[in-house]
Amino acid sequence: MTGRVVLERFPAGSPRGSWPAEEYAADRLREGVPAEVVMDLESDAFLVVVRQRAASAAH
Numbered sequence: 001m002t003g004r005v006v007l008e009r010f011p012a013g014s015p016r017g018s019w020p021a022e023e024y025a026a027d028r029l030r031e032g033v034p035a036e037v038v039m040d041l042e043s044d045a046f047l048v049v050v051r052q053r054a055a056s057a058a059h
Helices: 019-030 052-056
Strands: 005-010 036-040 047-052
Touching: 005 052, 019 036, 047 052
Parallel strands: none
Antiparallel strands: 005 047, 036 047
């Protein structure tokens, strides 16, 4: 399994739920960054991440 780089964190308790994270990830995708949203249960947050291999290839 490849590692992941966290681009941004959004609290899961937000009134808008995962929408801010989804919007942020969509903006990154439009820029050509293969971002995805995952839930981090430990920190109760939505994380926008890029797989390590993809992050390295983008540079």
